Amino acid sequence: MNLNTTCCSPEDVAYVKKHNLAALLEKAVSKVIADKPENPFAFLASEIAKAAPLVKEAPQKKPRTEDGGFTYDYIVIGGGSGGMASAKEAAHLGAKVALFDFVKPSTQGTKWGLGGTCVNVGCVPKKLMHYAGILGAGIHDAEKLGWELGEKKHSWDKLVSTVQNHVHSLNFSYRNGLRSAKVEYINALGRFASPNSVEYKDKDGSTKTLTARHILIAVGGRPHIPEDVPGALEHAITSDDIFSLGSEPGKTLIVGASYIALECAGFLFELGYHVTVAVRSIFLRGFDQQCAEKVASLMEEIGIDFKRQLLPKKITKKDDGMLEVTFTDGSTDTYNTVLYATGRTADIKGLALEKVGVAVEGGKIVTKNEATNVPSIYAVGDAVKGVPELTPAAIRAGELLSRRLFGGGSELMDYYGIPTTVFTPYEYGCCGLPEDVAEKKYGKENLEVFLFEYTTLEFSAAHRSKHAKRMANEYDEGMQPTCLCKLICLKPDNLRVVGFHYVGPNAGELTQGFALSMLLGATKAHFDKVVGIHPTDAEAFTGLSITRASGESWIASGGCGGGKCG
Numbered sequence: 001m002n003l004n005t006t007c008c009s010p011e012d013v014a015y016v017k018k019h020n021l022a023a024l025l026e027k028a029v030s031k032v033i034a035d036k037p038e039n040p041f042a043f044l045a046s047e048i049a050k051a052a053p054l055v056k057e058a059p060q061k062k063p064r065t066e067d068g069g070f071t072y073d074y075i076v077i078g079g080g081s082g083g084m085a086s087a088k089e090a091a092h093l094g095a096k097v098a099l100f101d102f103v104k105p106s107t108q109g110t111k112w113g114l115g116g117t118c119v120n121v122g123c124v125p126k127k128l129m130h131y132a133g134i135l136g137a138g139i140h141d142a143e144k145l146g147w148e149l150g151e152k153k154h155s156w157d158k159l160v161s162t163v164q165n166h167v168h169s170l171n172f173s174y175r176n177g178l179r180s181a182k183v184e185y186i187n188a189l190g191r192f193a194s195p196n197s198v199e200y201k202d203k204d205g206s207t208k209t210l211t212a213r214h215i216l217i218a219v220g221g222r223p224h225i226p227e228d229v230p231g232a233l234e235h236a237i238t239s240d241d242i243f244s245l246g247s248e249p250g251k252t253l254i255v256g257a258s259y260i261a262l263e264c265a266g267f268l269f270e271l272g273y274h275v276t277v278a279v280r281s282i283f284l285r286g287f288d289q290q291c292a293e294k295v296a297s298l299m300e301e302i303g304i305d306f307k308r309q310l311l312p313k314k315i316t317k318k319d320d321g322m323l324e325v326t327f328t329d330g331s332t333d334t335y336n337t338v339l340y341a342t343g344r345t346a347d348i349k350g351l352a353l354e355k356v357g358v359a360v361e362g363g364k365i366v367t368k369n370e371a372t373n374v375p376s377i378y379a380v381g382d383a384v385k386g387v388p389e390l391t392p393a394a395i396r397a398g399e400l401l402s403r404r405l406f407g408g409g410s411e412l413m414d415y416y417g418i419p420t421t422v423f424t425p426y427e428y429g430c431c432g433l434p435e436d437v438a439e440k441k442y443g444k445e446n447l448e449v450f451l452f453e454y455t456t457l458e459f460s461a462a463h464r465s466k467h468a469k470r471m472a473n474e475y476d477e478g479m480q481p482t483c484l485c486k487l488i489c490l491k492p493d494n495l496r497v498v499g500f501h502y503v504g505p506n507a508g509e510l511t512q513g514f515a516l517s518m519l520l521g522a523t524k525a526h527f528d529k530v531v532g533i534h535p536t537d538a539e540a541f542t543g544l545s546i547t548r549a550s551g552e553s554w555i556a557s558g559g560c561g562g563g564k565c566g
Helices: 010-021 021-035 042-048 052-057 080-092 116-119 123-144 156-180 261-270 289-300 392-407 434-442 459-461 507-519 523-530 537-541
Strands: 072-077 097-100 184-187 193-196 199-200 207-219 222-224 253-255 275-279 305-308 312-317 325-326 330-336 337-340 344-346 377-379 421-422 429-434 448-452 482-492 496-503
Touching: 042 344, 072 080, 080 097, 080 116, 080 156, 080 184, 080 207, 080 392, 116 123, 116 156, 123 156, 123 261, 123 459, 156 184, 156 193, 156 207, 193 275, 207 261, 207 392, 253 261, 261 275, 261 289, 261 421, 289 305, 289 429, 289 482, 289 496, 325 337, 421 507, 429 507, 434 448, 434 482, 434 496, 482 523, 482 537, 496 507
Parallel strands: 072 097, 072 207, 097 184, 207 377, 253 275, 253 337, 275 305
Antiparallel strands: 193 199, 199 207, 222 344, 312 325, 325 330, 421 429, 429 496, 448 482, 482 496
């Protein structure tokens, strides 16, 4: 008989094992089967009665809060993905839990509901607007493939309404989820009063204090707008504002080259708006730079403008409502909207971390296995130094922490090899190390890099072409290959794959599956042994043969997308 330790306390499990109660019950049932007594139920009752003295001695459960006089077992500050996941997991394991959530308005006054960045102003609305952009770009393909669609027209108001209706439905379901999990939801800004207490302003204006044996910080991050650019704070928006913008963005300047910047630039352009991206240095810092340049190059070919090594120096609002931007080279241009996406900062201001001595470096909380330097205080998610700013990572870290605190668990969060995807017009999915990082870690001589570029079958048939302003002449309409496949393999370890990178359609769906193979230690031979699904982009990874070191061209001419036709 197996003991389900997820629903029993460690003390209960130890008691049952000590007195062998499970074995006694098994033995009684076995005797019923073997001896076939006339009244099996009476026989079982007598056998169970023999164990009654042991049962009476069993430890009686009491609320954990009675130990130490705490109001709660667990207080979570932050109602985003990581905080909610950890709170619900702790409650499931029997802890008494309270969760604080409070949304500070953006610089433009935008607020939202329960669920944090991901559901309100991040992953969810971004993916929906990205999908809307994909549908817009697909109209060209549809017409090439026989559809007669008429005038190409898009309504920003209808898009925002659809997206926000879905977001609000998720806010509602998350609130119900906390209620069902018996997590007390407190819509207030919590701050530390001591290492085991949190204070907040109640609706009547009075200050209240709650105590807990354990407290989790899961406040996430917020977009950064530089204060030294005159007019930026007053007139620019961020990703906190774009998904609920009350009027269409029109001609837009996006400042930054992060994944948020490029994703917003991508869907706005595909929705029909003129988009310019101001880039200070490199694209997608922290990602593989060959792939980052590929993404940017494809975006440029479809018509998005880039101002390289330039940033706004001043933003002025004109009488007609347009924003005049003066750049660092002295040039000027006017835009309807300026969106900053130059990074995010941990939203820890106001938590009074200095009061309780929580260590902070570079604006982020320092942790080891989600524990801060203060024994009762923990942190997960984007506010933590040195961890990926990814929703699934925060969720997993929060759940595992709760299992260790309240369920007798021991599993630690492993942040290596977490897959992710940048949802640009031509998406980019990756898992493992970028090439430059792999070189630093293992040495360039110990790596073999396999490469292949080609055009997705459907795009090839529909003959997607460059934007007119990118054509050198009337004949220069063909786009570069839309896909790049890349495997970085470690020679001394049987060509184990340490870096997986893919630029092309459906990168998120494609990368998720290959991430499992990397988690299991896949080698290049394992990839080669897989028989591909034809004709798909994913099958390209089953037949990569050209290496960077070979000096051969890895760019396909013709063919069936990612696979072989014969």
